[in-house]
Amino acid sequence: MLVERMRPYxxxxxxxxxxxxxxxxxxNLGQGFPDTDGPPSLLADAAANITGGINQYPPGPGIPxxxxxxxxxxxxxxxxxxDPEHVLITTGATEAIAGAVLGLCxxxxxxxxxxxYYDSYGATIxxxxxxxxxxxxxxxxxxxxxxxxxxxxxxxxxxxxxNTPHNPTGAVFSAxxxxxxGQLAAEHDAIVVVDEVYEHMVFEGAExxxxxxxxxxxxxxxxxxxAGKTFSVTxxxxxxxxxxxELVAAVRAAKQFLxxxxxxxxxxxxxxxLALPDSFYTDLAGGLQRKRDLLSDGxxxxxxxxxPTAGTYFVVTDVAPLGITDGAEFxxxxxxxxxxxxxxxxxxxxxxxxxxxxVRFAFCKxxxxxxxxxxxLAGLRTAVGA
Numbered sequence: 001m002l003v004e005r006m007r008p009y010x011x012x013x014x015x016x017x018x019x020x021x022x023x024x025x026x027x028n029l030g031q032g033f034p035d036t037d038g039p040p041s042l043l044a045d046a047a048a049n050i051t052g053g054i055n056q057y058p059p060g061p062g063i064p065x066x067x068x069x070x071x072x073x074x075x076x077x078x079x080x081x082x083d084p085e086h087v088l089i090t091t092g093a094t095e096a097i098a099g100a101v102l103g104l105c106x107x108x109x110x111x112x113x114x115x116x117y118y119d120s121y122g123a124t125i126x127x128x129x130x131x132x133x134x135x136x137x138x139x140x141x142x143x144x145x146x147x148x149x150x151x152x153x154x155x156x157x158x159x160x161x162x163n164t165p166h167n168p169t170g171a172v173f174s175a176x177x178x179x180x181x182g183q184l185a186a187e188h189d190a191i192v193v194v195d196e197v198y199e200h201m202v203f204e205g206a207e208x209x210x211x212x213x214x215x216x217x218x219x220x221x222x223x224x225x226x227a228g229k230t231f232s233v234t235x236x237x238x239x240x241x242x243x244x245x246e247l248v249a250a251v252r253a254a255k256q257f258l259x260x261x262x263x264x265x266x267x268x269x270x271x272x273x274l275a276l277p278d279s280f281y282t283d284l285a286g287g288l289q290r291k292r293d294l295l296s297d298g299x300x301x302x303x304x305x306x307x308p309t310a311g312t313y314f315v316v317t318d319v320a321p322l323g324i325t326d327g328a329e330f331x332x333x334x335x336x337x338x339x340x341x342x343x344x345x346x347x348x349x350x351x352x353x354x355x356x357x358x359v360r361f362a363f364c365k366x367x368x369x370x371x372x373x374x375x376x377l378a379g380l381r382t383a384v385g386a
Contacts, residue, residue, distance in 0.1 A: 009123040013347045017331065026335035027365075027373045029295075030343040032167070032314060034364040038231035039280065042273040046236075049265035058264045060256060062089025062240070069271035070240045077199075078210050080218075082242050088252050091262040092237035093197045093226040095255060098124045100193045100222050100241065101159065103254035105130040109158035114144060116348030116355055118167050118195070130158065134350040139307050139318065139358070142169035146180060157190045162211060165198035165311025168348055168360040172206040172310040175214065182217045191247060192221045197229045197239070198312040200281050203289040206310035212243070222247050227270045229313075230284070232364075238263040238270055288313050288363070291370060295363040298374030303381050304359075313364035316345060320357040322384055327359045337383045338376045 002010070017030035037043055061067065067087040074080040090096040097120060105111065107129030113121050115134040125132045133152040135144050160181060164173040173181075185192050194211040202208045212221040226239030241251055296306045296315055305318035324330045328344035335341045345355030363370060 005126040005129070006123070009119075009126065012119055013343050014119075017341050017343050020332070020335050021341035024335035024339065024341075026339045026341045027369060027376070028341045029361045029363070029365065029373060030331075030341040032362045032364060033234045034232040034313075035366055035369060036232060038233045039273060039276060041276075042231055042233070042269050045269035045272055046265050049268055054265045054268065056264060058089075058261050058267055060261055061252065062087070062261075063267045063271070066238075066240075066267045066271040069274040070242065073274045074210075074223075074242070078213050080210065080213055086245050086248050087240055087242045088248050088255065089261075089263075089267060090224075090239045090241060090251075090255055091259040092228060093195060093224050093239040094120050095237075095258055096222075096224040096226075096239050096241040096251065097121065097161070097193065097195060098127070098258060099251040099255035100224070100247075101125055101128050101130065101161075103250035103252075104191060104247070105158050108156065110154060110156040111159045111161055112149075112152045112157055112190070113161040114163070114166070115350050116168050116345050116358075117161070118163060119348060121161055122350070131156075132350060133157070136351070136354055137166070137169055137171060138354070139169075139316070142166065142171035142307070142316075143177070149180065150184060153184050153188045153190070155188070157185075157188045160185050160190050160192045161195070162192060163195040164211075165196075165202055165206075165208060167198065167312050168314050168343075168345055169307070169316050170309030170312045170314050172202055172208060175207075175209045178209055178211050179214055182211065182214055182220075185220060186216065190220075192217065194221060194223055196223060196225045199225055200230050200284055201288055201313055202285060202311040203292065203309070208311065219244055222251065227266075227273070230281075231270070231273055233266075236263060236266045236270075238266050291363040291365070291367065294367065294370050295361060295374065298370075298377050299361065301374075302377040314360050314362055317359050317361065318357050319359055322381065324357060324384065327355065327357050331359060338380055340373050340376050 014031040021028040067084040071082040071084045105128040109130045222243040228234040345358035346352040
């Protein structure tokens with residue numbers, strides 16, 4: 001029988017909504033995965049590695065080539081000096097997060113996290129026997145109240161989980177906001193675990209600032225990212241974490257008993273891809289910004305309130321103007337109503353009232369798919385009787 005602390009986490013909303021979309025033949029704008037593959041050079045490298053015999057266990061920390069490529073990526077884009085020996089390759093960012101929480105938290109420790117949050121955060125904190133102290137991000141800007149953040153810290157605070165660019169809201173934390181988080185973490189001798197998987201998906205006027213780049217933060221920050229989002233290979237599940245050696249060692253101690261190692265033929269391919277020219281990264285952000293605008297315009301025309309998206313490939317909307325009072329119930333009906341699937345934001349909140357009427361859509365799809373989704377959304381008012 002499932003232990004009590006894991007009973008709220010028996011299934012992810014992504015699996016449920018994707019299954020519903022499949023049954024209904026709906027366009028799936030719920031789960032965040034692209035419907036196109038990554039760079040051809042990356043795919044060709046991986047295929048060559050498979051046929052070339054790179055299929056057995058890689059080294060536990062990851063292959064040296066990829067660890068060095070991650071360190072060079074951090075220097076190239078952010079001016080961070082990272083020792084490749086202090087980089088750990090993981091089975092996606094999700095495992096890196098789990099390894100950090102499991103390796104660093106004792107039962108009874110507290111973890112400050114921002115809600116709405118990526119759903120693995122709550123489950124991982126529960127697995128560790130720790131307690132989440134959630135801090136609200138509220139529309140329209142999805143900023144946090146500094147006083148609420150201060151109140152979330154205590155003498156039991158062990159970790160602060162930060163996700164920027166932020167899933168599901170699309171917010172990008174400013175340097176000033178990150179500095180406040182860092183200041184409070186330092187005051188309470190807490191470790192910051194920052195999830196930066198959408199680091200290259202930042203749009204006009206916004207800037208991704210790595211927490212580890214702020215004064216005094218490198219020594220207490222674990223930085224996590226992955227290849228899945230940047231290179232549109234979410235199924236490869238290759239991520240990484242870097243930081244002070246004693247913190248990375250704690251993650252590795254837990255990680256090695258989760259999956260041990262993974263992605264042997266993918267690791268050298270990703271190492272090469274990280275060195276792609278700047279044009280790849282700028283084109284990635286520019287293309288997604290255009291897709292964001294296409295879907296956002298369609299959602300506004302359909303009657304949603306659409307909140308600004310500064311990063312990621314998600315847009316958060318409010319369904320209240322359509323006369324809807326429960327976003328989760330609406331999402332369960334939407335695939336049958338008009339043939340489009342989305343996810344309710346309330347499932348990402350410790351306090352479901354925070355996101356009661358909020359719904360997230362993903363725009364990391366081909367233009368023709370988004371255009372068809374917008375066409376179907378145009379009939380929503382009639383379908384719901386608004």
